Amino acid sequence: xxxxxxxxxxxxxxxxxxxxxxxxxxxxxxxxxxxxxxxxxxxxxxxxxxxxxxxxxxxxxxxxxxxxxxxxxxxxxxxxxxxxxxxxxxxxxxxxxxxxxxxxxxxxxxxxxxxxxxxxxxxxxxxxxxxxxxxxxxxxxxxxxxxxxxxxxxxxxxxxxxxxxxxxxxxxxxxxxxxxxxxxxxxxxxxxxxxxxxxxxxxxxxxxxxxxxxxxxxxxxxxxxxxxxxxxxxxxxxxxxxxxxxxxxxxxxxxxxxxxxxxxxxxxxxxxxxxxxxxxxxxxxxxxxxxxxxxxxxxxxxxxxxxxxxxxxxxxxxxxxxxxxxxxxxxxxxxxxxxxxxxxxxxxxxxxxxxxxxxxxxxxxxxxxxxxxxxxxxxxxxxxxxxxxxxxxxxxxxxxxxxxxxxxxxxxxxxxxxxxxxxxxxxxxxxxxxxxxxxxxxxxxxxxxxxxxxxxxxxxxxxxxxxxxxxxxxxxxxxxxxxxxxxxxxxxxxxxxxxxxxxxxxxxxxxxxxxxxxxxxxxxxxxxxxxxxxxxxxxxxxxxxxxxxxxxxxxxxxxxxxxxxxxxxxxxxxxxxxxxxxxxxxxxxxxxxxxxxxxxxxxxxxxxxxxxxxxxxxxxxxxxxxxxxxxxxxxxxxxxxxxxxxxxxxxxxxxxxxxxxxxxxxxxx
Numbered sequence: 001x002x003x004x005x006x007x008x009x010x011x012x013x014x015x016x017x018x019x020x021x022x023x024x025x026x027x028x029x030x031x032x033x034x035x036x037x038x039x040x041x042x043x044x045x046x047x048x049x050x051x052x053x054x055x056x057x058x059x060x061x062x063x064x065x066x067x068x069x070x071x072x073x074x075x076x077x078x079x080x081x082x083x084x085x086x087x088x089x090x091x092x093x094x095x096x097x098x099x100x101x102x103x104x105x106x107x108x109x110x111x112x113x114x115x116x117x118x119x120x121x122x123x124x125x126x127x128x129x130x131x132x133x134x135x136x137x138x139x140x141x142x143x144x145x146x147x148x149x150x151x152x153x154x155x156x157x158x159x160x161x162x163x164x165x166x167x168x169x170x171x172x173x174x175x176x177x178x179x180x181x182x183x184x185x186x187x188x189x190x191x192x193x194x195x196x197x198x199x200x201x202x203x204x205x206x207x208x209x210x211x212x213x214x215x216x217x218x219x220x221x222x223x224x225x226x227x228x229x230x231x232x233x234x235x236x237x238x239x240x241x242x243x244x245x246x247x248x249x250x251x252x253x254x255x256x257x258x259x260x261x262x263x264x265x266x267x268x269x270x271x272x273x274x275x276x277x278x279x280x281x282x283x284x285x286x287x288x289x290x291x292x293x294x295x296x297x298x299x300x301x302x303x304x305x306x307x308x309x310x311x312x313x314x315x316x317x318x319x320x321x322x323x324x325x326x327x328x329x330x331x332x333x334x335x336x337x338x339x340x341x342x343x344x345x346x347x348x349x350x351x352x353x354x355x356x357x358x359x360x361x362x363x364x365x366x367x368x369x370x371x372x373x374x375x376x377x378x379x380x381x382x383x384x385x386x387x388x389x390x391x392x393x394x395x396x397x398x399x400x401x402x403x404x405x406x407x408x409x410x411x412x413x414x415x416x417x418x419x420x421x422x423x424x425x426x427x428x429x430x431x432x433x434x435x436x437x438x439x440x441x442x443x444x445x446x447x448x449x450x451x452x453x454x455x456x457x458x459x460x461x462x463x464x465x466x467x468x469x470x471x472x473x474x475x476x477x478x479x480x481x482x483x484x485x486x487x488x489x490x491x492x493x494x495x496x497x498x499x500x501x502x503x504x505x506x507x508x509x510x511x512x513x514x515x516x517x518x519x520x521x522x523x524x525x526x527x528x529x530x531x532x533x534x535x536x537x538x539x540x541x542x543x544x545x546x547x548x549x550x551x552x553x554x555x556x557x558x559x560x561x562x563x564x565x566x567x568x569x570x571x572x573x574x575x576x577x578x579x580x581x582x583x584x585x586x587x588x589x590x591x592x593x594x595x596x597x598x599x600x601x602x603x604x605x606x607x608x609x610x611x612x613x614x615x616x617x618x619x620x621x622x623x624x625x626x627x628x629x630x631x632x633x634x635x636x637x638x639x640x641x642x643x644x645x646x647x648x649x650x651x652x653x654x655x656x657x658x659x660x661x662x663x664x665x666x667x668x669x
Contacts, residue, residue, distance in 0.1 A: 024077065028081055029084075031044070031084040031085060031087065031088045032084050032088070035088075035091055035092070035095075036088045036091075041089055041092065041107070041108070042107045044081075044085055045085060045089075045107040045108070045249050046107060048078070048081060048082055048249075048250075048253050049249075049252065051078055051081075051253070052078065052252075052253035052254075052256040052257050052260075053256065055071070055075075055078065055260050056256050056257070056259060059071065059263045059264050060263060065188070065191055065192075065264055065265075066184060066187055066188060066191060068264065069187060069191050071191075071195070071261075071264055072191070072195055073194075075201060075257060075260075075261060076201055078253070078257055079201045079205050079254075079257075082205065082250050082253060083205065083208060085250065086208070086209075086212050086246065086250055089108060089246045090216055090246070093108075093216060093239065093246060094216070094219055094220060094223055098223075098224050098228040098230055098235075098238065107245075107249055108245035108246050109242075109245060110245070111245040111246075111248040111249045123240070123241065123248070124240075124244065126248070127213065127244055127247050127248060127251065130248070130251045130252070130255060131206060131209060131210055131251060133255065134206050134251065134254055134255045134258050135203070135206040135207070135210075138255065138258040138259055138262055139203045139206055139258050139261075140203070142258060142261045142262035142265055142266075157185055157186075157189055158450075158486060159450070159484075159485075159486045159487050159488050159489070160185045160483055161182065161185060162450055163483070163489055163490060164178050164181045164182055164185070166448075166488060166490055166494065167494060169401075169498065169501060173397075174397075192265070195261070195264065195265055206254065206258075209247060209250060209251055212246075213244075213247045216239065216243035216246065216247075217239060217240055217243050220235065220238070220239025220240070220242070220243060221235050221236065221239060223239075224238065224239055286321040286322075286324040286325040287321075289318070289320050289324065290317075290318065290325075293314045293315075293316075293317035293318035293321060294318075296310055296313050296314040296317065297310070297311060297314035297315075300313075300314055369414040369429065369431075369432065370412075370430070370431060370511065371410075371411050371412070371413045371414065371428075371429070371504070371511070372413070372414050372415075372416070372429040372430075372432070373395075373413050373415045373416075373427070373429075373496075373500065374416055374417070374418035374421060374426065374427040374429065375416075375417055375418065375421070375425075375426045376418065376419075376422055376423045376424055376425045376426065377417060377419065377423055378423035379423075379425075379440070379492075379496075381442065382492060382493050382496070383415050389493070390493045391415075391493040391496055392415070394493055394494065394497040395413050395415075395497060397497075398500060398501045398504070399412070399413070401501075402504055402505065402508075405558060406505075406508050406553065406558050407520075407558045407560035407561075407562070408511075408512060408519075408520060408559065409516065409519070410504060410511065411511060421437075422439060424439050424440055424441060424442065425437060425438070425439045425440075426440065426496055428499065428500055428503055430503075430507055430510060430511070431510070435503055435507065436465065436499055436503050437465075438465035438495075438499065440465075440473075440492045440495055440496065441460065441473045441492065444459070444460070444473040444474060444475060444476070444492065445473070445474055445476055445478075445479060445489050445490065445491050445492070446471050446472070446473055446489070446490055446491075446492070446495050447459070447471060447472045447474050447478075447482040447487035447488070447489050448469050448470075448471045448487060448488040448489075449470040449471060449472075449487060450469070450486070450487075450488050451469075452486060453485050453486040453487055454484075454485045455485040457472045457474050457478060457481070457482055457485070457487065458474070458478070459473050459478070460472065460473040465495065465499045466495075466498045466499045466502040467502065472487075474489075505556075508553045509550040509551075509553035509554040510550075512546065512549055512550055512553060514542055514543070514546055517542060517545055518542065520549075520559070520562050521545075521562075521566075523562075524562050524563060527563075528563060528566075531563065531566055531570065532566065535566060535569070535570055535573075539569070539570055539574065540569065540573040540577055544573075544577055544579055544582070545569060547579035548569065548579050548583050548586060549565070551579060551580070551583040552565075552583060552586065552587070555667065557587070557593075557594060558593070561590060564586075564589050564590060565586050565589070565590070567589070568582075568585050568586045568588075568589040569582060569586065572585045572586075580664060584660065584663070584664075598653045598655060599653060605653075606647065606652045606653070606655070607655045607656070607657045608640070608643045608644075608647070608654065608655060608656045608657070609656070609657050610656075610658060614636075615662065618662055618665075618666075619659070619661060619662065622661060622662070622665065628665075628669075633669060636669065637669060640656065640669075
């Protein structure tokens with residue numbers, strides 16, 4: 001039983017990874033200190049090659065860099081393992097190199113003898129070429145890309161965070177998805193920062209490989225000639241071949257890991273792995289393959305050229321181009337057939353009553369849409385689910401979000417096409433009246449300037465229709481560049497959805513009718529029947545309650561807490577039926593919610609106050625019934641505007657505190 005308990009504990013520790021990392025580090029340190037027999041060197045060198053292949057294939061098959069976020073740590077561990085193997089193999093080469101080229105194991109002998117044909121001059125050249133490729137080309141390029149990516153990723157973080165907030169406010173994503181995306185943005189910055197440092201490991205490893213080569217050759221010659229009385233030629237052959245074999249067996253995994261690092265920092269996040277991206281982006285254009293086949297075919301016809309090879313490659317490229325063009329035509333024909341069948345299905349059958357022959361009735365009187373969205377014909381794909389249109393889903397998300405935040409059910413948005421609009425235009429209507437419209441580009445994305453950006457973009461200058469900020473319509477391929485410069489980038493569907501969200505929030509008071517108020521009271525009566533009983537019409541009519549609720553919504557105060565609102569109206573309704581007085585009383589009851597919406601959970605709220613003499617003057621003007629002089633009203637407005645701007649620049653809310661009688665007048669001002 002005791003033995004089983006110990007085994008279970010060992011398995012649990014191993015499963016939790018508590019001893020994995022320390023054991024690996026201890027093994028690496030042991031290889032640097034403890035002499036290893038040739039058989040263990042063969043095992044570890046083979047494991048090192050296999051590890052490098054696993055790493056590069058994991059990078060190739062990952063769909064985005066964050067899918068292999070542990071790569072910088074793996075790169076460090078693999079580099080330490082390779083350096084430890086270099087130390088262990090150097091010890092064996094210098095101690096046993098005089099016995100022959102198999103002194104350090106079969107792997108080193110194979111790379112030193114078979115790979116370079118037993119010629120150490122050829123081995124030196126091959127090793128030098130590998131080092132140049134690794135050090136000058138791959139490692140240097142990957143290191144530079146890592147530095148730029150790390151800097152640009154950090155600069156783009158504010159823009160990406162604002163884009164996430166824009167999608168959240170537009171209802172395109174929920175809170176959980178927003179948290180996940182924010183976590184991805186932070187993880188991406190950490191990843192590229194780590195890759196910037198990890199690239200230095202690879203660069204240092206390449207330099208170490210060169211130094212170890214010359215140290216081994218010089219040290220081996222000295223030991224072989226001076227200690228073992230070997231002839232110079234024999235010592236040169238044994239120690240150089242062993243050193244070259246050791247260098248090659250270390251440099252090949254190093255080159256593979258350098259390539260893996262370059263792949264990780266150069267690839268773009270996608271729903272496809274690298275192989276699928278190559279197939280879909282490089283070999284999907286019949287024109288590119290056809291032109292390539294023509295050029296290679298012409299070169300193959302020139303006398304003296306390797307005609308068979310050139311013409312064979314040209315034939316393959318031409319065949320692939322022909323196959324892709326036939327497939328493209330077939331796909332287009334299928335789409336045309338489907339469209340024709342759909343139109344035929346919509347055509348009236350014989351004997352049916354057509355629209356022209358049908359008599360008018362009351363059914364032809366179309367009611368006005370409470371909320372409407374009219375789109376030009378180019379924007380129809382945005383609202384068509386069959387064409388992967390996302391706008392309807394986002395509008396549904398907006399309605400759900402606003403319903404939860406404001407406190408009553410936002411009516412459905414009726415969408416219809418309008419041929420009178422320009423092809424890329426849309427129009428938002430409330431009660432049949434246009435309240436907002438704009439032109440968009442469905443095949444582009446909008447890069448919004450949030451106030452501070454680090455460069456200019458090529459595109460179509462415009463204004464964000466929701467908030468009027470400067471923006472540019474850009475190609476989707478410029479998205480990463482724009483985010484790096486600090487722009488907030490959103491697609492066309494998000495632009496429309498954000499515009500709708502902003503208008504619905506500002507016009508919420510106009511959407512609250514008597515039907516909605518009655519639904520609110522009916523919903524409250526299920527949880528507090530005595531509270532609602534006798535309120536309407538004994539205490540006040542339904543219209544007064546509607547007016548109070550609309551006043552609250554007009555001041556951007558949610559009406560989610562209907563219990564507090566109705567309790568206040570039930571008490572104050574016996575004293576006054578004035579909607580403005582009742583609204584002021586309800587505001588006092590909702591004070592905690594109002595302050596929390598402004599200031600969160602902070603214990604202090606910075607405010608703006610009027611000069612006492614000015615406040616007294618305003619009270620006297622109200623009591624006399626004369627109102628404010630235009631000049632005084634303009635000066636007060638300008639002063640309040642400047643104070644609000646100072647608060648905003650300091651990152652604080654702009655809150656003006658005045659006496660209760662002055663509040664309605666200054667709120668309207």
